[in-house]
Amino acid sequence: MAIFGSLFGLQAVPAMLQQIPAAQTVWAIVFGAGIYGGILATLVASFAKRWVRVVNAYVSFAYLAALIGWPLVVLEPLAVATERPWLWLLCTVATSTAAIAFSTWQATAYLIVAPVVYGLVRITPGGGGATWQSASFDIAYAVILGGAVLILITLLRQAAASVDSAQGTALDRYAHAVRQHATEVERVHVDSIVHDSVLTTLLSAARSFTPEAKDLATRMSLNAMGHLKDAAAASPDDDATVALTQLARRIADATTTLSGPFELRTRRVGSGSIPLQCSEAVYSATMQAMINSLQHAGTGDDVHRWLVVEGAEGGGIRIGIGDDGAGFAFDTVPSERLGLRVSIIERVANAGGSVEVDAGIDRGAVIWITWPRALAPDPDPTAVDTVSSSTAPTREGQPL
Numbered sequence: 001m002a003i004f005g006s007l008f009g010l011q012a013v014p015a016m017l018q019q020i021p022a023a024q025t026v027w028a029i030v031f032g033a034g035i036y037g038g039i040l041a042t043l044v045a046s047f048a049k050r051w052v053r054v055v056n057a058y059v060s061f062a063y064l065a066a067l068i069g070w071p072l073v074v075l076e077p078l079a080v081a082t083e084r085p086w087l088w089l090l091c092t093v094a095t096s097t098a099a100i101a102f103s104t105w106q107a108t109a110y111l112i113v114a115p116v117v118y119g120l121v122r123i124t125p126g127g128g129g130a131t132w133q134s135a136s137f138d139i140a141y142a143v144i145l146g147g148a149v150l151i152l153i154t155l156l157r158q159a160a161a162s163v164d165s166a167q168g169t170a171l172d173r174y175a176h177a178v179r180q181h182a183t184e185v186e187r188v189h190v191d192s193i194v195h196d197s198v199l200t201t202l203l204s205a206a207r208s209f210t211p212e213a214k215d216l217a218t219r220m221s222l223n224a225m226g227h228l229k230d231a232a233a234a235s236p237d238d239d240a241t242v243a244l245t246q247l248a249r250r251i252a253d254a255t256t257t258l259s260g261p262f263e264l265r266t267r268r269v270g271s272g273s274i275p276l277q278c279s280e281a282v283y284s285a286t287m288q289a290m291i292n293s294l295q296h297a298g299t300g301d302d303v304h305r306w307l308v309v310e311g312a313e314g315g316g317i318r319i320g321i322g323d324d325g326a327g328f329a330f331d332t333v334p335s336e337r338l339g340l341r342v343s344i345i346e347r348v349a350n351a352g353g354s355v356e357v358d359a360g361i362d363r364g365a366v367i368w369i370t371w372p373r374a375l376a377p378d379p380d381p382t383a384v385d386t387v388s389s390s391t392a393p394t395r396e397g398q399p400l
Helices: 004-024 025-050 052-073 086-101 104-122 132-208 212-234 243-258 276-296 337-351
Strands: 239-242 263-266 273-275 305-313 316-323 353-360 366-372
Touching: 004 086, 025 052, 025 086, 052 086, 052 104, 086 104, 086 132, 132 353, 212 243, 212 276, 239 243, 239 305, 239 353, 243 263, 243 305, 243 316, 263 337, 273 276, 273 353, 276 305, 276 316, 276 337, 316 337, 337 353, 337 366
Parallel strands: 263 305
Antiparallel strands: 239 273, 305 316, 316 366, 353 366
């Protein structure tokens, strides 16, 4: 509106310069400078996005004041008798600035008042002495044109208000969802630490009767306290990273702290890195999978366990924990058992990875942990879930 108002103002400059000699020079300059200064100020304020309504209100009142004072400053009425006062060319500009500066009802009132005042001025000698019929046509034209602009501005305002309202509602819902997600992630994190660090340590300590078992329980308690300390100090916004080779070495070294042997099959993992929080999730999930194998797959030399650490597509890491022990059916795992669902699957999923469980009763189990999560292919109705129990693992730790 400021740009078009400036163009309309430039259109009225020749008529203003032509009619200045017929009016008092000082007041003519004051009227012209006051109105054109305001139009220029609307242009500046609109681009600066400051004082927009104040400046537009000034232009509306300045135009109305100039219109009322026009018959008093004209010295030679006959000089403008053949033409309309140059203020007529700015009537639409004034009604447009009123539409921006005022509310809809106030702008509507100004839309009626300004053209009517012009019509009254138009029939005076200083306004050209036009007939009532001619002045009425000018009033109707000004009201129709200004009304179209007012309707357009009102519609744009309503559309903008609807967009703002919808955006505000969406942001509120998104903020609520983010808070719920953060609470759920924190719950899973705390549940995982309590389950696979604290409870496992307490259970191991309760079953410790030999010096070796007591020594293992002591090391597990130190690790549990370390996990709790790290969880308290960790920040969810921490952007630190860990090399994949360092994570692989840490997982391999962790097998020496367990009560049972794992055949280690470490392969090249690449030179990439993983965020610190994700590395902790992958490491903790791997430890929990190995502990689950030791606790539930069976004891003795008849059970063979292995650990595979290798690179994954996209510069990630893939870890396989397998055994040929008792196995289990995933669908029959009680919901209150947090080890597999929370400490492994949910923990890795929240870190941006994925878990595949390949298990069966009396056929052992293999758990594959992959980070980052591979892009899902197009949905295939014949595809099976990543968590299944239909395929038996081999002794090499690779699902058939």
